[in-house]
Amino acid sequence: MGKKVEFYVESDSKALDKAAQLLGLPEDKINLRQLGKKLENGVSLLHFEATSSINLALEGKNYLNGIFDAFNLKVQMEFRMVSDNEILFRVTSKENPLLIGKDGKNLLSIQHLLKQYLNTFAGSDENLLVNLDIGGYQENRKKQLEMLAVRTAKEVIKSKISVKLDPMSPYDRLIIHNRLSDFEGISSDSTGTGEDRAIVISYKK
Numbered sequence: 001m002g003k004k005v006e007f008y009v010e011s012d013s014k015a016l017d018k019a020a021q022l023l024g025l026p027e028d029k030i031n032l033r034q035l036g037k038k039l040e041n042g043v044s045l046l047h048f049e050a051t052s053s054i055n056l057a058l059e060g061k062n063y064l065n066g067i068f069d070a071f072n073l074k075v076q077m078e079f080r081m082v083s084d085n086e087i088l089f090r091v092t093s094k095e096n097p098l099l100i101g102k103d104g105k106n107l108l109s110i111q112h113l114l115k116q117y118l119n120t121f122a123g124s125d126e127n128l129l130v131n132l133d134i135g136g137y138q139e140n141r142k143k144q145l146e147m148l149a150v151r152t153a154k155e156v157i158k159s160k161i162s163v164k165l166d167p168m169s170p171y172d173r174l175i176i177h178n179r180l181s182d183f184e185g186i187s188s189d190s191t192g193t194g195e196d197r198a199i200v201i202s203y204k205k
Contacts (some may be wrong), residue, residue: 008045019050086129096135
């Protein structure tokens with residue numbers, strides 16, 4: 001996982017400079033591998049592959065620590081690769097309410113910044129998923145939303161009347177949609193724009 005480019009240069013000494021330019025990364029964060037060579041217009045060119053040597057999970061941990069240190073916040077952090085393209089960070093602190101913010105807005109803002117930062121090291125064809133949980137907020141929120149989804153779906157099936165939920169963040173709406181994706185007799189769609197975007201759960205014959 002990470003950025004990767006292939007290129008040709010005239011000599012070994014130019015390879016690392018070229019790789020750093022193409023990847024936009026420091027030279028010490030790059031792995032080089034020579035793939036071969038070719039002759040073009042009488043000039044011998046070396047074929048290289050350059051990849052990022054950055055551990056994205058560790059880079060994310062260091063980035064978060066930089067944020068917390070700037071505010072003199074002491075935290076405990078766990079992080080792990082959930083899959084090849086998904087990283088989970090769990091943070092606990094005495095200042096959990098401050099870090100989470102009202103309706104989780106501070107948490108989501110930090111998560112957004114973290115994802116943007118890590119995407120600068122990821123390949124353009126990668127869909128990098130970055131999940132940040134502080135004080136178990138995201139995990140508890142997910143359980144609550146899934147319970148809401150199931151409860152509302154059962155009401156809709158019984159009454160056959162569509163129900164519009166309160167506006168939610170994109171992340172919260174995704175949880176609802178995923179929970180109802182295989183729920184028989186129900187469809188879920190998002191409607192509205194911006195902060196007013198909400199889910200409508202409807203009966204499906």
